[in-house]
Amino acid sequence: MKILVLNCGSSSLKYQLVDMSNETALAKGLVERIGIAGSRLVHEKEGADKVIIEQDIKDHTVAVQMAIDALTHAGHGVIADVKEIGAAGHRVVHGGENFAEAALICDEVKAAIKECSSLAPLHNPANLVGIEVCEKLLGVPQVAVFDTAFHQTMPKKTYLYGLPYEMYDKHKVRRYGFHGTSHKYVSDRAADMLGKPISELKLISCHLGNGASVCAIQGGKVLDTSMGLTPLEGLIMGTRTGDMDPAAVTFIMQKEGLDTSGMDDLMNKKSGVAGVSGISSDFRDLEKASAEGNERARLALDMYDYRVAKYIGAYTAAMNGVDAIIFTAGVGENGADTRKGICQYLGYLGVALDDEKNGKRGKELDISAEGAKTRVLVIPTNEELVIARETLQLTK
Numbered sequence: 568m569k570i571l572v573l574n575c576g577s578s579s580l581k582y583q584l585v586d587m588s589n590e591t592a593l594a595k596g597l598v599e600r601i602g603i604a605g606s607r608l609v610h611e612k613e614g615a616d617k618v619i620i621e622q623d624i625k626d627h628t629v630a631v632q633m634a635i636d637a638l639t640h641a642g643h644g645v646i647a648d649v650k651e652i653g654a655a656g657h658r659v660v661h662g663g664e665n666f667a668e669a670a671l672i673c674d675e676v677k678a679a680i681k682e683c684s685s686l687a688p689l690h691n692p693a694n695l696v697g698i699e700v701c702e703k704l705l706g707v708p709q710v711a712v713f714d715t716a717f718h719q720t721m722p723k724k725t726y727l728y729g730l731p732y733e734m735y736d737k738h739k740v741r742r743y744g745f746h747g748t749s750h751k752y753v754s755d756r757a758a759d760m761l762g763k764p765i766s767e768l769k770l771i772s773c774h775l776g777n778g779a780s781v782c783a784i785q786g787g788k789v790l791d792t793s794m795g796l797t798p799l800e801g802l803i804m805g806t807r808t809g810d811m812d813p814a815a816v817t818f819i820m821q822k823e824g825l826d827t828s829g830m831d832d833l834m835n836k837k838s839g840v841a842g843v844s845g846i847s848s849d850f851r852d853l854e855k856a857s858a859e860g861n862e863r864a865r866l867a868l869d870m871y872d873y874r875v876a877k878y879i880g881a882y883t884a885a886m887n888g889v890d891a892i893i894f895t896a897g898v899g900e901n902g903a904d905t906r907k908g909i910c911q912y913l914g915y916l917g918v919a920l921d922d923e924k925n926g927k928r929g930k931e932l933d934i935s936a937e938g939a940k941t942r943v944l945v946i947p948t949n950e951e952l953v954i955a956r957e958t959l960q961l962t963k
């Protein structure tokens with residue numbers, strides 16, 4: 568069976584066609600700036616050059632149709648007919664407390680995704696549009712895979728905030744966590760690499776991409792994770808603040824004369840390493856600037872490493888130990904300096920890096936020094952594969 572995996576954003580669409588006979592991605596692509604001037608599709612067939620199609624893409628229906636056209640194209644396509652697509656799997660950001668697992672899409676599931684829109688107003692409506700467009704264009708069974716699902720095993724003591732309990736009862740204000748699909752994938756891979764059942768392991772997974780989160784996984788279940796009600800909590804990210812005193816929010820709003828959307832914008836889009844450095848959210852730019860002596864770039868990187876190390880320390884305490892620390896996503900997989908910067912705080916845990924192994928890229932690797940007590944693993948994430956697997960599971 569071939570499965571189309573879709574990740575629909577408010578103005579973007581990422582797709583991948585996965586052949587489940589050997590779990591390989593046949594082709595993938597990205598449609599950008601949907602409904603905005605300068606829209607385009609970038610399509611990549613495995614082993615071939617990228618194809619870029621620039622044209623007006625007025626909505627998600629056009630975007631999904633373009634993705635299907637690219638996949639069935641005589642030259643850069645990978646299937647002869649759209650009928651070869653047996654099912655579609657969608658990344659859905661927020662499943663609230665309704666979904667601890669992936670779900671086969673039906674009217675009730677769509678209604679439940681809609682109900683969670685107030686918790687993820689930018690993401691869930693776009694995810695739903697993607698589902699409805701596929702319903703029309705493909706007419707195959709569809710599955711929703713939730714970013715929050717894996718974290719539903721968190722106990723109440725870790726997911727509640729110290730707010731009046733009614734805030735949870737009335738508005739479902741609690742910590743949900745995100746990147747669950749990625750944390751689940753890399754923790755399963757880590758168990759394989761370590762040759763032990765996941766039920767016996769204490770793992771800390773660091774998903775460090777544009778958005779970033781840390782997750783404490785004990786016996787295959789999430790004990791705690793750094794993102795909260797929204798993806799703003801926790802680590803300092805590319806453009807997001809991460810943790811801070813909530814009183815700073817009202818203070819800054821008063822001082823700067825910001826309304827709620829202005830403050831939301833400041834915390835989500837103008838902060839993080841980009842806001843501290845004043846340079847960029849991209850770690851390659853920051854490392855270059857820092858090497859050239861830019862002190863704010865150095866400061867942003869130091870703050871980033873420190874915050875990740877602090878979470879690792881906290882989660883080690885929470886689990887009373889840790890067997891392995893996992894690095895994944897853009898910075899986690901590629902940022903050797905960041906990994907080193909974080910691990911320099913962790914000598915007390917028996918963490919020691921092998922510098923040569925830490926310098927390698929692109930595959931699963933144990934980068935710990937010989938004999939180090941706590942293992943440090945680099946594991947490239949593959950959220951699309953998890954979505955495809957769960958889709959197959961629920962549709963076969």
Ligand code: ADP
Pocket residue numbers: 775776777778805848849850851896897898901902903
């Ligand atoms: P997203 O959260 O958008 O999926 P990714 O996981 O792709 O993000 O991570 C993107 C980030 O990865 C970039 O912003 C950049 O900071 C970082 N990155 C990519 N390549 C490198 C590299 N060679 N060294 C350090 N950081 C890198």
